[in-house]
Amino acid sequence: MRDSWAHRRSWGGRMTYRCAPFKGPFFDVYRIGFNLYQPNQNNWRQRTIAGVSWNGREREAFFFNPDGLVLPIEANPWELPPLLGRHTIQREFATVVGSGMFAMKKAQRNALTATGLGEWVTYWLVDFEAGYANDLANWAAYVETDLQAERQAAEASYAAVQDLRPRTGQPVERPWNEQGLQVETPTDDLPKQILENVDARRSFLQDEYARQYAEDRRIAAWLRGEAGDPPLLALMKGAA
Template sequence: MSRKSYQPEAVIDTFGHGFRVPLFGSRGPMLRNLAIVGVSFDGDLEDAQFFNPAGLVVPCRAGDGLRRLLTRASHREYSKIVGHGQFAKPEHVLKSMEGAGTQRKWMTCYFERSEFCFYFDDAAAWAAHEQAEIADLTPTHFLEMAELERRLQSRQRLASEIADGPQGLPDLPTPAELEERRQKAIAERLADLQEQRRQALEQDRQLGAWLRGELPAPPLLRSVA
């Protein structure tokens, strides 16, 4: 029996909200405030402060795999600690570290976002996402669906022919009817996508407010992808 090799976590999400580093393999839209784009790290104390694109510190701690993740950093800054908000190190602690010279042991690493991952508030990327989502709603697709529908109806009618007598097969919809179906499907999918984005942006707004300390408790995050 094969055993799965242990893969140590680089980031431990203490609240289980879904904070993550959107590196290779990440796809689709995500909340900006859930994205980890960098970490300030003291290798001696194994102390880490992760932050999102807004510079807000997120409630995560270093896992055993963090050092391996650091090798994928796009660039580094030394003797620097980045981040603000309610989960960031307090100002008096930073001043104490600076006075004691311990801040020199810290290194801040930055990560590049996967090219296949984008934020819900990126209007251009979202527009491209919408077009990709409706790309399969072509006239050919609806013609094929209409043919499948006609075959299904014909099978159902064959089952009742003995009792009711022979019946003709249903006609395929006209090109105008197919186009009407297509436009309706496009409108419905776009409406669903717009509602998904609206909910995501509201969640992101609340999440940012919580990380800044403006909300007493974390928001309830629902799946929006």
């Protein structure tokens, strides 16, 4: 997106820029949750910054996700170059990548001369083989890891409670009652409460996947410019 705040003016034959009104290399203007790829975290395709097409002279940038859809993000021209230096895995010169509602306008792209296009460099920040939470296999691996850790914590808590109870002679509140746990094969030595919480946690994570997956689909449609029918037209269709 073009930086609307980066006004330029001539000063002694040089161009000067105002400081960015935000901290960090970029600003998520709609607060959607766009971010860099985070290893060992859940990364959703439509909300991940996969690359940036950057014109360093004009301080103009187009951030895009793994599907090539441009994201509504403002660049900080002073902090973006260091980020590119740290995260770039591949560069393409004289290219502008991205499609959708926030991409470079067709008229601007068509007006680019060879020299103008040469001012653009596209930086890829994520490996093409990177995994995303949208993939059921990746999500399943995350669930198993998450629930295994919860199970281990609950077993440790259970052992601690069993050790404490003979010394106090009083009932002890179970600290794992609100936790969700993963048990692939139920075992007889774990209390029924833990097994029930395993199923509750699994159901919660299934619902979380459904919510996040649907949200990613909505974001993709929005980025493509598929806003649907205007409210009045939609109302008329519903009444027909």
